[in-house]
Amino acid sequence: MAPLxxxxxxxxxxxxxxxxxxxxxxxxxxxxxxxxxxxxxxxAAGSLGVAVIxxxxxxxxxxxxDADALDVRSQWIIHRTTYWQTRLAEWxxxxxxxxxxxxxxxxxxxxxxxxxxxxxxxxxxxRFLPQADFIVSSxxxxxxxxxxxxxxxxxxxxxxxxxxxxxAVKRLRAGRTVVVYPEGTRSAPEGLLPFQRGAALMALRxxxxxxxxxxxxxxxxxxxxxSVTDMPDETPEWRVEVGDPIRPRDYVLPGxxxxxxxxxxxxxxxxxxxxxxxxxxC
Numbered sequence: 001m002a003p004l005x006x007x008x009x010x011x012x013x014x015x016x017x018x019x020x021x022x023x024x025x026x027x028x029x030x031x032x033x034x035x036x037x038x039x040x041x042x043x044a045a046g047s048l049g050v051a052v053i054x055x056x057x058x059x060x061x062x063x064x065x066d067a068d069a070l071d072v073r074s075q076w077i078i079h080r081t082t083y084w085q086t087r088l089a090e091w092x093x094x095x096x097x098x099x100x101x102x103x104x105x106x107x108x109x110x111x112x113x114x115x116x117x118x119x120x121x122x123x124x125x126x127r128f129l130p131q132a133d134f135i136v137s138s139x140x141x142x143x144x145x146x147x148x149x150x151x152x153x154x155x156x157x158x159x160x161x162x163x164x165x166x167x168a169v170k171r172l173r174a175g176r177t178v179v180v181y182p183e184g185t186r187s188a189p190e191g192l193l194p195f196q197r198g199a200a201l202m203a204l205r206x207x208x209x210x211x212x213x214x215x216x217x218x219x220x221x222x223x224x225x226x227s228v229t230d231m232p233d234e235t236p237e238w239r240v241e242v243g244d245p246i247r248p249r250d251y252v253l254p255g256x257x258x259x260x261x262x263x264x265x266x267x268x269x270x271x272x273x274x275x276x277x278x279x280x281x282c
Contacts, residue, residue: 037094049148071154101242119222200265209245
């Protein structure tokens with residue numbers, strides 16, 4: 001019998017060796033349905049922004065709905081569209097999505113704090129959220145496919161931190177759910193970025209518990225700096241784990257101002273996610 005390494009050499013499977021034409025072709029075929037799945041998200045978002053949400057908001061105004069009700073209706077439309085788009089991604093083998101305790105995300109109001117390991121996290125979360133106000137960075141508000149849906153959904157801009165915090169607190173007090181990525185962007189491949197204080201300030205000012213949501217992606221896919229064509233051979237799984245609420249009032253010291261308390265609460269949040277950080281899956 002030939003040595004094992006010789007057999008691998010003949011099959012083009014030796015570590016570091018160029019893939020065989022057959023394996024390269026198979027990998028190419030995998031990209032086709034996955035490209036369709038992710039392209040469908042951009043097209044669906046574009047359609048929402050250009051036609052569906054503007055029409056829905058026009059009809060809502062005609063019926064006398066206020067701005068808050070129009071946002072909630074628009075976000076429900078985004079939720080339903082994203083639900084079916086993520087189902088399509090699963091059917092095409094581009095994703096597998098698992099929710100652990102995700103039924104708790106249907107309650108309102110909630111202040112959700114989540115890590116952000118991949119490009120596809122927001123659609124995955126939106127699938128479980130009938131209503132959600134996301135804090136959105138300029139990277140997405142300037143995207144031509146997403147800009148209309150983001151504006152139509154009434155999401156909050158992250159650029160002006162103080163204004164975003166005030167807007168989030170107002171919406172939480174009105175009974176709406178707000179989602180915050182405390183890193184401000186996708187996580188770095190080597191680990192979590194430092195958390196910003198915005199989520200802690202929102203929780204303290206709105207006097208609301210924080211719902212931590214840990215997102216795990218196995219194998220690691222669509223990370224920061226990773227090409228959208230660099231997909232694993234196996235179907236990646238997004239696992240959404242909803243933790244027990246974190247009570248901000250438990251970290252308030254007598255006579256302490258909110259700024260100092262927010263720093264301590266932010267450290268608590270960072271520690272919570274760090275303990276659940278797995279360099280191989282998050």
